[in-house]
Amino acid sequence: MAEMLRIDNVTQAYGGLTVLHGISFTVAVGEKVGLIGPNGAGKTTALNVISGLLPSVSGRVCLAGQDITKLPVHRRIALGMGRSFQITSLFPELSILHNVLLALLGVQKSSYHMLRSITSFKPVNAAAKELLDSIDLWQARDCLPSEISYGQQRRLELTLALASRPKVLLLDEPSAGLSTEESAGLGKMLRLPTYENVAILLVAHDMDLVFGVADRILVLYYGTIFAEGTAEQIQRNDKVREIYFGSEAYRA
Amino acid sequence: MSAKRPSGVSSPARRALPTRLGSRVAYFTPAAIILVFLLTLPLFLRTDYVSLFTKIIIFALLAMSLDLVFGYSGLWCFGQAGLFGVAAYTVAILVVKVGITSFWIVAPCAVGVAVITAALFGVLGLRSKEIYFMLITFAFGQLIYVAVYTTSKYTGGSNGLTGISYPDLGFAVHFNERSYYYFTLVAVVIAAILLYKIIKSPFGYSLMGIRDNEIRAKSLGYNTWARRFIAFILSGFFAGVAGVLYVYYRNNIAPSDVGLDYSGLVIMMVIIGGVGTLWGGVVGSAAILFLQYFVSLYTTQRWPLILGCLFIAAVFLAKDGIYPRFTKWWKRVCRYETNGGNGGGQDMRGKPGGDTYQRVATLFRGASRNDAGNGERDEATSEVTSSDG
Incomplete structure (x- = not known):
């Protein structure tokens, strides 16, 4: 191989x-x-x-x-490369949805856009919805990471690492x-x-x-x-x- | 002016509410009232008040430009008045010493100088973080202050430069306090809209991400240094615009306008208004300058004492700042948000066990790696695609 x-x-x-x-x-x-x-x-x-x-x-x-x-x-x-952390490493002041959006945008050029709202990037937002649906956190998308359980935080952590494929x-x-x-x-x-x-x-x-x-x-x-x-x-x-x-x- | 905190704690519009229209009205009412007041105030206020409001909106812009780095990027810049000052001095020198009066040449030059200064500060200052960044920017601010103080041949030294009249736009505009107020208002509103767009953009959110957790941001592919650098330059741009507006407003410029006092004052505006809220800078600017104006009517010498007391009171009484306090109170009054941040609790709980992870996996092949434009999701149900392609 x-x-x-x-x-x-x-x-x-x-x-x-x-x-x-x-x-x-x-x-x-x-x-x-x-x-x-x-x-x-x-x-x-x-x-x-x-x-x-x-x-x-x-x-x-x-x-x-x-x-x-x-x-x-x-x-x-x-x-x-993708990386997850031993100690849960999320963006504590951003909502769960924005955590995932940042993970999806990280390796994309569109993350340098300055005058378009982050929610106007349709494919990225659709991908974020699917990722969050898959870990049952779509309902909680507006919560802060500190407002969800530890197990959910771990799942979110792994999702961030996987988001960029x-x-x-x-x-x-x-x-x-x-x-x-x-x-x-x-x-x-x-x-x-x-x-x-x-x-x-x-x-x-x-x-x-x-x-x-x-x-x-x-x-x-x-x-x-x-x-x-x-x-x-x-x-x-x-x-x-x-x-x-x-x-x-x-x-x- | 009303906008929710960038932390994304709540988004009233997205939840199913019985009175969505009502909540929208409640959400925008304070902003509308303030905007109408700002648009009409020269019609019924005395000129000295109009002049005060001109100063307030100029400092509101300076405070917002600082908040972009201070609140959103986590860079504690203590030299914002320096950036503001180099732009103001550039205008003054070009108009008074060089004799170029056209606004369309002077203003871009001044803003350009502010941007270049910010870039220089950024290259040197962004090697460090937090308190050390603060110290370096503090030193830069002092450097600019001393530079304008000592090169009196060009800057007029401690006397500064006088005789800068209202901007020469090249066509017949008769500027007075009232019309210059509108000129400033238009410039500041455009700048504020741009700043608002920036903080809601992917770039703006990446700044907040870097502020919150730099290692994580790096591990998602963000070039954290470059983004901070860009944020600092953007901040320099808006501070430069504020400096240009200020020097035309004052008709003169002196070293005290670019020194530590002003840097500290702007930081206080941001902190009292609310760090990381953008509009907090507007509120802080209004609060401090109003108070300064009325205190100065009675006693000019005791102003710093009163400012100090105000700052202590603000820290104790409104820790997050006036703006977030107000929005919280307003939400409670209008009840335009459902209680609790998590939309009910029960439905957000994940099913236990391995199901969840399997579903993450089914998404893996579909998750768009490419740019927003071509990352369509229609292949999600097709064959397992090789991920190293």
């Missing part, structure tokens, strides 16, 4: 603390890759380097063969705070044929979600890729159990 995303020897440090020690991996077109690891392993940092929020200290990031290491975030998004989707803990049922629904959705051609890099603590979605799993441990394989291989890997499931068993 063609390669969609390539992370090549990426190192990242916060001050003197090196968080990523030259990690390398690729994600093929349409491939679903799970990125797991204990807290502080560098998962979110890896996503930030890939999406451009953090400039990497060294190494390269390529999207569909193009070197995007030096590109700012908005250029990477325009090239077909990315080729690569970076999901940071999409199931954080969701019920088991909702999390299962999310997993089922990510495996739908619709997303066949969307490469997904899924960071999650929710093992059911990762094992259900990912074709391949990478285990990040203290900034290095510690193990790599299919769900079964990772589940059978003793060393992974020790660092990951072991600690969880200990906690339980």
Whole structure:
């Protein structure tokens, strides 16, 4: 399969603390890759380097063969990246409808229009209505994000990332705070044929979600890729159990 | 002038209401009354009041131009009077020192200088944010003040420049207080309409998005720096227009008109009127300048003291500003909005479980990535389209 995303020897440090020690991996077109690891392993940092929020200290990031290491975030998004956040990240002072409209307009030239009302862009507004209908928030479109429930906020968060139809989707803990049922629904959705051609890099603590979605799993441990394989291989890997499931068993 | 807050808290027209027409009437009544008053006031008010209202609408424009960056873009600019001042001084220098009197040459030059100044400030200032941006713009404001103060050969130093009469439009118009009031009113109303259009446009909403959550805006593909820069330049443009109107109104210009006092005054107008409401600037300008006028009739020296007290009172009594307070009260009086922000609560609750996510997925292939023009939705039911095409 063609390669969609390539992370090549990426190192990242916060001050003197090196968080990523030259990690390398690729994600093929349409491939679903799970990125797991204990807290502080560098998962979110890896996503930030890939999406451009953090400039990497060294190494390269390529999207569909193009070197995007030096590109700012908005250029990477325009090239077909989408990103959701671990901590719900919405526009708190704007209505839910306007949150979605901004998500749809982000990669479009029409977002620079200054003298036409945002509601006069018919196709964008129709798309926003459909997106909001699909997450049952159309009725609440005039509410602020703080006026809807946490589960609804999470759904809105994911919808914002999906609105621009990315080729690569970076999901940071999409199931954080969701019920088991909702999390299962999310997993089922990510495996739908619709997303066949969307490469997904899924960071999650929710093992059911990762094992259900990912074709391949990478285990990040203290900034290095510690193990790599299919769900079964990772589940059978003793060393992974020790660092990951072991600690969880200990906690339980 | 009446418009709802940009936060999109409510949209009365969109909900099913028994008295939609009534609500519309209630919604626009205050705006209509104010507009009629502004249009007719020179017919029945003394000239010194007409002159006061001219000043109010000029500062209303300056306050609105500030609100575009201060309220809508989250850039706390403390140098707005500097932008206003360079435009005013450009007019004064061209008219008095250079001898070009045609309004059609002088005004565009002055606004152009304000825009270039704003661009320079933007390039340097937008490296920082919030309080640091405030400090930098504060310094820029002082820089302009000192520049006009010390280059007395061109600017008249501390005395400023005098002898700028009403604008020379090139055809026979006899300007006096009343007709210049109308001239100003037309300019300010056009500018206000443009500003209103900007804040309701995709660009305006993207500014609010960037203000609210810059990381999220970046992650949706917005070039946040460029948009802030454009907003700052637009603000400089409107501040420049206000500066041009002001220098013709005053017939002279002095360093005190471009200094820190005025920058602070305009910020206070925006805060007292209501940050991020656009029309709040109009209300704040009227409130402060009225008070200043009447206080000055009795005591000129104590005005700053009274202004300080007013500011403290405004912070305690009307935290969001007079304008949002008024619209809330007016809505309650007219009952033109249903209670609660969420349209009933029950129907907005999502069904539990995975259904929702599956429906998001069915939309994914249809969601228009392309521009508004060609993103028709008719393929939504067709084959799963490859998303990397």
